[in-house]
Amino acid sequence: MGIVGAGITGLSIARTLRERGASVVVLERSGIGAGASGVQPGGVRQQWGTAVNCRLARESVAFYRRADELLDPPAPLGFRACGYLFLAHSDPALARLAANVEVQRGEGVPSRLVTPAEAGSLVPGLGTATVAGAAWCAEDGYFDRPQGVVEAFARGTDVVIGEVARLVPRRAAWTAVLTSGTIVQVTNLVVAAGADSVDLLGPLGVRLPIERESRHLFLSEPVRERLVEPLVVSPERRFAAKQLGNGRVLASDLGATGDPDAQAPVWRANVRAAILELLPVLEYVDFTVLTSGDYDVTPDRQPVLGEVPGHPRLWVAAGFSGHGFMLAPAVGRILAEAIAGTAQDDALGILDPGRFAEGRLVPEPAIV
Numbered sequence: 001m002g003i004v005g006a007g008i009t010g011l012s013i014a015r016t017l018r019e020r021g022a023s024v025v026v027l028e029r030s031g032i033g034a035g036a037s038g039v040q041p042g043g044v045r046q047q048w049g050t051a052v053n054c055r056l057a058r059e060s061v062a063f064y065r066r067a068d069e070l071l072d073p074p075a076p077l078g079f080r081a082c083g084y085l086f087l088a089h090s091d092p093a094l095a096r097l098a099a100n101v102e103v104q105r106g107e108g109v110p111s112r113l114v115t116p117a118e119a120g121s122l123v124p125g126l127g128t129a130t131v132a133g134a135a136w137c138a139e140d141g142y143f144d145r146p147q148g149v150v151e152a153f154a155r156g157t158d159v160v161i162g163e164v165a166r167l168v169p170r171r172a173a174w175t176a177v178l179t180s181g182t183i184v185q186v187t188n189l190v191v192a193a194g195a196d197s198v199d200l201l202g203p204l205g206v207r208l209p210i211e212r213e214s215r216h217l218f219l220s221e222p223v224r225e226r227l228v229e230p231l232v233v234s235p236e237r238r239f240a241a242k243q244l245g246n247g248r249v250l251a252s253d254l255g256a257t258g259d260p261d262a263q264a265p266v267w268r269a270n271v272r273a274a275i276l277e278l279l280p281v282l283e284y285v286d287f288t289v290l291t292s293g294d295y296d297v298t299p300d301r302q303p304v305l306g307e308v309p310g311h312p313r314l315w316v317a318a319g320f321s322g323h324g325f326m327l328a329p330a331v332g333r334i335l336a337e338a339i340a341g342t343a344q345d346d347a348l349g350i351l352d353p354g355r356f357a358e359g360r361l362v363p364e365p366a367i368v
Helices: 008-019 050-067 067-070 091-106 116-122 146-154 194-204 262-278 324-340
Strands: 003-004 025-028 084-088 112-114 134-138 140-142 159-161 164-170 171-179 183-186 190-191 210-220 231-234 240-244 249-253 289-298 304-307 314-318
Touching: 003 008, 008 025, 008 146, 008 159, 008 183, 008 314, 008 324, 025 183, 025 210, 050 091, 050 324, 067 134, 084 091, 084 112, 084 116, 091 134, 112 116, 134 164, 146 324, 164 194, 194 289, 194 314, 210 231, 210 262, 231 262, 240 262, 249 262, 262 289, 304 324, 314 324
Parallel strands: 003 025, 003 190, 025 159, 084 231, 190 314
Antiparallel strands: 084 134, 112 134, 164 171, 171 183, 210 249, 210 289, 231 240, 240 249, 304 314
């Protein structure tokens, strides 16, 4: 069994397959968590707008609550159920949150709508003058050591460092040819290489509508005082902020696009305006660091999961649009069971690679 990509998704699939007795090798160009998995801040939430994501998130959160027990890391990973608060500043935005909460509760997610006054009690110091209401889930949270989570998934897995140049079908098997000339032959092959999955599968005639989308976060130096515990998100203000376990405060202009060198002052100004309106407790926090990474996005902001049509034993798990870390435990189980032939989760019939050509998109409205 072979997997291309040592991010959280590929490593979760590898771990689950190994637990079921399979021999697995992971092929990785540069290092464990070297791509998008290495720059994500460790958030885990269940507040989604589609039933399939709520189900995957519900299962994954149950795993992450027991991560220290299940992954047996050398140091505690520190999952904190701090809660996520999504703000609405208008009636239409509040109606969208209400529709999402209805979907979430239908899948067992304990989210709820709250009034501006309740939002203020959940986030002490929150400015509520412009808030029409909010959605809240107390079970959503963050890992203190997200890179440690990625590394814990990798424990015991055979990871070969080397760039895959091409994939070649060989009867009932697959061959991965590395740029070094090394050849790796496996029966089943999973491509879990984020946006790079497009170039790997393209020569086989497989067209994946996955594109890179840059994302940017501001970070402060560690702050000793606990200033804001839940994650606060205002889609209408294109703003999110959270204090991490190490004391750093993260803040983001969710609409940030363009060249960071040129646009960072614009993004910073938007963050500052939102802080003054919503979280004045952060007014004097200095956001000294700007870090950037990529989402691998699809047209419906949902992952591509399943066997590639016309290519037996070739699988894809990519296009997570920024929520691969959050869903990795469930995705690992689903792909491992499908590859082993022991079960076929309903998610594979919803998020399969063929949905784009067949017009079966499943738009996810709750992207941050």
